[in-house]
Each structure stands twice: as structure tokens, then as C-alpha cells.
Amino acid sequence: MSEEQPRASSGGQRDVGRGLENLPISSWPEGEEPEFQYTPEHVIGPGAEVDPTQITFPGCTCLTTSCLPTICSCLLHGENYDNSCLRDIESEMEFARPVFECNVMCQCSEECKNRVVQRGLQFNLQVFKTDKKGWGLRTLEFIPKGRFVCEYAGEILGSSEACRRIRRQTKHDLNYIIAVREHICNGQIIETFVDPTNIGNIGRFLNHSCEPNLLMVPVRVDSMVPRLALFAARDILPKEELSYDYSGRFHNLLKSNGNQEIPDKDKTGKPCYCGTKSCAAFLPYDSSLYSPLEKQTTS
Template sequence: MNVVVDFAFSRIMELCMYDVNDFTEGLESNPIYYENLQLSKSMKTFKYICSNIPGPGCNMDNYVEQFCGCNCRPNCEPISCPCIKQQGLNYQNGRLLENIICGDSSKAILECNSKCSCVRACSNKLVQNGIKYKLEVFTVKNKGLALRTLETIPRGSFVCEYAGEIVSEEEAIKRSKNLTKDDMNYLFILNEHCASGIIQTFIDPKYKGNIGRMINHSCDPNLTMYPVRINNSIPRLALFANTDIERLVELSFSYGTSSNCDTGNKKACYCGTAMCTNYLPFDTSVFL
């Protein structure tokens, strides 16, 4: 009994001691600060989470399910690990395989999970081990808050997730309709095409999300998003570097290609790249 009490007290103290200027609230291995520490507290408007959590309308059966684990020890070998053999190899030397980055492969990415016997440093565990690079929140003219790297990130490296509440389509429509023209819309709709049709996942980090919420759109981004599955069928939206990213460069990914609305309802894109389409991607399906 004393052991349980001591552990609980220790955990409470640990949570109370995190740096108040850390956007991640002490939940990531590296703290992430705002460039102006005096403004960091006022600019933080959401509860930090490391990965997706169930939100209103989420199908809880998808969270209850658990993939089977492998019995590999201490590490997994591609020729014998059932997790790797199921969908094929994902990573090499801690980076995403080149054929996946180049788009030559459309395979699903499946990592070893919490039921696997392999060690945490297993070569098939990458996204689940969290953010490894030092990042910083800063401000950019016309775009507001943004995220940049404080160290060089090699091509193929995992940077962070785009995490939030997994909500139902009905909840996504409700939240979208409540937005004003000045509100930021963080809702991301993932469309996965498979033999049975299109699987849609609605992720909203507006109220609860991670640092991926700070990443702006670019028509020529340096990050690419890949759905990664670990413990169950709910995808984790992992962002990988699609090029070598130098220190102090802003991180960006494409919000999509949809632009099926009239010009008056679109928001201007300020990515500044040669490939800029002038407007941010916009999907009207959740406004119907």
C-alpha cells in the first residue's frame, strides 16, 4: 500500500514540476519553447496530447481492439517478425525507406506494438517513440504561429505526429459549422482508399492536440504525412522529412488538394514557394 501511495505522490510531483513555458507540458522527451518566452503562456490555447485520443462520436470499438504482438527478442528481423512480414519493411537505420518517400510504394505502415516482446529500440518502432528533434514555435508574417527545427533533420526522419481528437463525421460537421471566418480550422480529414472503399478519419486538435497543430501548409512542403498504425486500426498521422531540412527552417506539410469552393470563401496561402496555388486547400464536405 505504501508503495502505491509513494508512486502516486512521485508522479504528481513529476507532473507539477514541468516547465510552464514548454508547449508539450513535459510530455515529450524534448521541451518545445516559443521564441518569446514571455508570450508562450498566452499563446497556448489547447491541452497538449502526444497522440490521438477518442473525442465525441468516436467509435470506441476501434480503441478497444488490439493487434497481436510478435515474440521477437530483443529486436525484430524482417524475415521472421510477423509484424514486419504482414505489410513489409518500413524503416532502415531509423528512417523511412526511400521507396516509400518517393511514392513507389503505397504499402500500409504497421509498427510493432505494446504487446510485442521486442525492445523499445526495435527497428520497427519509430513513431511511437515520439519526437527526437529539437523544435521551436515562432511567428511568421501573414501566417502567425509556425514551427521550425533547431537542428538539421535528415530526409526520411520522423519529425512529429499531427494528433488530436478522433471525432465522428457528425461532430466534425458540427464543429466546422460553428467556425467563424476568423477562426483557425485545424480539422484534418484523412481519406484512405482500399478495396472496400474510402475509409475516413476525422482528427481535430483545436482543443486537444500536439505540436503538429503549429505546422503551416505549404504547396511545396518539406514534410509528408503517412498514416501509421501501431496498437489498433486507428491511424496516427506521422510527418516525415521528405528532404534534408536545415536548422531554423520552417516545417510544413500539405493540407491536401481540395479547393472545391468559390474564391470568396478561400483563405490566401502565404507559403511563398514557386509552386504556390495562392489559396489554402479547402474541403467543403464537412460544411454540408
């Protein structure tokens, strides 16, 4: 069996994660599987200025089993987790606090409570065919509110390359590229562009919902390149489809929010099939990724 082929799980079903995750990822219906190169974490792509696998943080000097926010250099912004659940998560608010986990350079124990996302999958997930949205991702077991579910991982791109790839797409193509913008001090913005189209993880199968059950939070572990971690925004039941708001908000409201504009049929041409009461009818639209390439290279 070549490395490109999915490996079989212990139950005989083939593993979408190619054996690279903590748990095997099944697919339904059996025998049908999407084709792409699997990676559990980000990989460097064209135009990226920083290699996401490069260790850039010095690490804490804590000698305790679990780090404390009063003394740990990784917890300058407060404690991140409570019993493996993300703290301060609210149902209708964005999570704005920076999250830094302890890393490979830290002197604390591997059992430190500030190590959650880096531990990988903790729940059994399944890739499945939906009625209208193509492939989707669902959980096979109960997930409590605040627990880490999975990452959205793929190629880290430069802004010009992300724009080029987007502009090559037609309205019939699936768009996996995500732009994450973090506002920091003095009005500065950190942009991260991720494309899991050809090289990615199971996060690429997450569909949009105007009332999602997941919240995406940038989490930094070893590198300044954030790991796009998805946490349960509420309790999630077995067999429930997992989803997040592509616009970065919990609810895809019909109003401007930075570069996220009012969904428009003439602009995106991509209808939303989430079926929720607050459905905006069309997928969120990020104007900056469709702007003239000259603006991307000169800004």
C-alpha cells in the same frame, strides 16, 4: 504550478509540451504562448467509434532483437524503416503503403527497428510567431530526409461531429480539423477525423505549404486508429519552418483529387501565404466537410 501551466525547461524557458514529450519545446518570442490542453497522442472525442488508446492488435511473436519482414506479423507489407528513416519516401509521390509498427503486445525487444513513431520526438522543435500565418513550428537542428519529426494529434471525432464543428466556423477562424482517408481493398475507405483545436500536440502549429518539407503518413501501433506521423520529405536545415500539404499531396496542384477541390476564394476565403513558386494562392478545400449535415449522417 498547476498542470495546465507550461513547465519550465532546463534552460529556464517554459515548455509548450508541458513535460509530456521526450524533449522540451520552446516558444518564440519568450513569454508568448498559445493556450490549449496538451496531449502527445490522440484522445477520444465526440462521435468516435474506437478509443485510440485501446490496444487492439495482438502483437508479433518475434524473439529477436529486431524483427524481420519474412517472419514478423507486423511487417506483412515490408520493412518500414532503414536506420530510423522511412523507406520508399519520394519527393513528389504520395506514400501509399500501410505502416504497422511493433506494439506493446509484441515479444520483440524495445530496441526493435520497427519502433520509431512510438518513441516520440527526437529533434528539438520550437513554436514561433510568423509574419502572416500566426503561430508556426520550426526545427532548431538538422533533420535528415525520411526521419520522423512529430505527430498530428488531437481529438478523434465522428464524421458528423467533424462536420458540425467545421460548419460553425467563419472564414476568420483557424481550422485545425483534418480528414484522412485511406483507400483499402474492395473500394472501401477508412476515414479518420482529428481536431487539435482545444486538445492537441505541436502538430497543430504546422502551416500549409504548396511545397512542403514534411509528408504525413498514417502509422498504426496499438490501435486501428492511425497515428498521423510526419516525416521529413527532404533534408531540413536548422531554423527552417516545418510544413505539410493540407490536401494530402506533396504539391497542391490546381486540379481535383477526390474531395480536395481547386482552391477558391469564394469557398474558403483563406489565402495561402507559403510563398513558394507553385503556391495555389488559397488553402486546399475539402468539400465533404462542408456538405449538408444530412448527407454526413445518412451516408
